[in-house]
Amino acid sequence: MGDGIDNSPLSLTGGFNLSQIAGNYSAEYDFLQAMLDFSEFDPTNQYLAQLFWYTIAGIIGFFTLVNIGQQLIAHWRLRKIRIGALESDLFKGPLALLRFVSYPQFQVWKCKGSRSMGDLFLVLLYFAMILMFVYISGAVAGFQHWMSVAFRAGWITVAQLPLLILLAGKNNLIGYLTGTSYERLNLLHRWVARIIFFTASLHMIYLYHNFSFYGLVSMEWNTDTCPPTGTAAWVLLFWIVFSSFAPIRNLRYELFVAQHVLLYVGFTVALSYHIQPYSRSIWMYSWVPAGFFFLDRVIRLIQYAWNNVSSRGLSSQATLQMLPGEVTMVTVKNSRLRSWTPGQHALLSIPKCGHLQSHPFTIACLPSKDNGSLKFLIRAKDGFTRCLLKTAAERADAPQSLTAFVNGPYGSPKCFAQFERVILISGGTGATFTIPLLLDIAQRSSTGSIPCRNLTLIWVMKSFAQIYWFEDELREASETAKDLNLDIHIHITGGEQVSTECLDVVCLCLKEDAIQEGLEKRGCTCGFADKNKVVAKQSQLPSNITIHHGRPVWSTALANLYTTYDETGVAVAGPTGLAADVRNEVAQIELKHAMRLEDTSGLYLHIEHYGF
Incomplete structure (x- = not known):
């Protein structure tokens, strides 16, 4: 010097x-x-980066134990083994209070990405933890004051990268341990990325302030490779985070995924050059995530090959059928994917409607039906789903098989047969999640004794024609259920009036001429003034179906819960507004339970989101 x-x-x-x-x-x-000599501070920063991961490992370990506990409780409940600790007020009261705090969901301008207060609290706690790691004993007095904070923020930024990738994969180690599906962890993935961008920005702002204060900005840029490489990494990170916001990523999701991966590769390269002059111990945090990413891709590739390729070639073929409400039923046969849990989903790809595109859809049937064929009900929107509808219309008279690829299954739905009372709530195509749960519980009740004694399905739909999607399944559940009080409530919100005398008639609201002509060929006649409506005779629907006009009043629908030592299971799949309304009502019931204002059972709530 x-x-x-x-x-x-x-x-x-x-x-x-x-x-x-x-x-x-x-x-x-x-x-x-x-000023740039931080050799004496690197050990402290390295220790805090390790402490961050000890903390993350502890959190994952805690939720792993919770998952194991839930699996054991489900196992005991299905065998009707009473668990005294779960009946105790010392357990039920705090649990109800925790649910009251975490269940509510407040929508901001009807944002589709709105999540529960529990999600918000988890993100805020993580953010607070990161701030603590950045600022606790992070600054020194003197000329290196701002530099010490900047370097600490840089270390914590890089230390979070493995967690970012661990939360992103379809084959997710954290998900396996905690029993959480990848699409739920994807919310944390996005927020961890935003917090990483925040700490990276702190790193850059403190450095610039320090160099500017001493008039050394120009010299630092001219004599050091870190400023240009760091700026390049920050710019790439900015666009990665900005483009991941729902309004942007949903414009062209396939394009978003491709550029997302490529930009992260560029970010990793730029970051490697940025940190190269400094401690090599930090390199591990930038390149280990790349290993996680490629491992996930290799596993997915092996799964795709196993599920879709046999000694005879491609083993999956799909047939398409149009249904009322611009919905396409896709049936995939001959796939090796023959086992899944009711409520799980799979990734579906049909090259006819888009190469290198794979989309998640709920499997709308049980593996025990139709020789293990998979059935998906897909509402037409844009791109892939619209192409499916048009292809089904073009081939309505002569259905043909299409090459398909499936991968999965994914998702971690709970076994709802363990609860003494189950309430299944769905809106529109959300029934693809609740109907398999309904069939599973009904089937279990017919083959053996299960805890569930009361089962209610609430299905909200715009037109009564949509009952045609699952008419056979509703009839099968009603006929199969034994020792089970099964009630089915259909709520029609489109202003359509359906009388109880006409429950054996399904009014198919059709906009596609191809379907209308096909129904007329099968003997259907027009019974309404609207030419787009065709009346198709169907067999009598089950007597336990009640028709309502208008949206459900959730305070009434969830009232009169049975008082048991066990919980009531509530599963919801549908639009964000429906999920938010049910969340908030269940939270109020849990508050009354916690404060012992009403003698109700606890409510376990599962929300299945449409989009990820």
């Missing part, structure tokens, strides 16, 4: 006189190099 500078961290009394180096390039350069 230059004269007058010792090798210890600079301080206010470190023997350095700024007035003596002003305008002296050599002295300024020596001062800059001394």
Whole structure:
């Protein structure tokens, strides 16, 4: 180092006189190099990065134990083993209070990405933890004050990268341990990315402030590779985070995924060059995530090959059928994917409607039906789903098989047969999630004794024609259920009036001429003034179906819960508004339970989101 500078961290009394180096390039350069010497602070930063991961491991371990406990409780309940601790007020009261706090969901301008208060609290706790790691004992006095905070923020930024990738994969280690499906962890993935961008911005802002304060910005850019490489990494990270917001990523999701991966590769390369001059111990945090990413891709590739390729070639073929409400039923046969849990979903790809595109859809049937064929009900929107509808219309008279690829199953739905009372709530195509649960419980009740004694299905639909999607399944559930009080409530919100005398008639609201002509060929006649409506005779629907006009009043629909030692299971699949309304009503019931204002059973709530 230059004269007058010792090798210890600079301080206010470190023997350095700024007035003596002003305008002296050599002295300024020596001062800059001394300022950048953080060899004595790296061990502390490295220790805190390790402590961050010890904390994350502890959190994952805690939720792993919770998952194991839930699995054991489900196992005991299905065998009707009473668990005294779960009946105790010391357990039920705090649990009800926790649910009251975490269940509510408040929508902001009807944002589809709205989540529960529990999700919000989890993100805020993580953010608070990161701030603690950045600022706790992070600053030193003297010339290196802002530099010390900047370097600490940089270390914590890089330390979070493995967690970011662990939360992103379809084959998710955290998900396996905690019993959480990847699409739920994807929310945390996005928020961890945003917090990483925040700490990276802190790193850059503190550095710039420090160099600007001492008039060393130009010298640092001209003599060090870190500023340009760091700026490049920050710009790439900015676009990765910005493009992941729902309004942007949903414009062209396939394009979003492709650029997302490519940009992260570029970010990793830029970051590697940025940190190269400094401690090599930090490299691990930038390249380990790449290993996680490629491992997930290799596993997915093996799964795709196993599920879709046999000794005879491609093993999956799909047939398409149009249904009322611009819905396409896709039936995939001959796939090796023959086992799944009711409520799980699979990734579906049909090259006819888009190469290199794979989309998640709920499997709308049980594996025990139709020789293990998979059935998906897909509402037409844009792109892939609209192509499916048009293809089904074109081939309505002569259905043909299409090459298909499936992968999965994914998702971690709970076994609802363990609850003494179950309420299944769905809106529109959300029934693809609740109907398999309904069939599973009904089937279990017919083959053996299960805890569930009361089962209610509430299906909200715009037109009564939509009951045609699952008419056979509703009839099968009603006929199969034994020792089970099964009630089915259909709520029609489209203003259509359906009388109880006409429950054996399904009014198919059709907009596609191809379907209308096909129904007329099968003997259907028009019974309404609206030419787009065709009346198709169907067999009598089950007597336990009640028709309602208008939206459900959830305070009434969820009232009169049975008082048991066990919980009531509530599953919801549908639009964000429906899920939010049910969340908030269940939270109020849990508050009454916690405060013992009403003698109700606890409510376990599962929300299945449409989009990820």
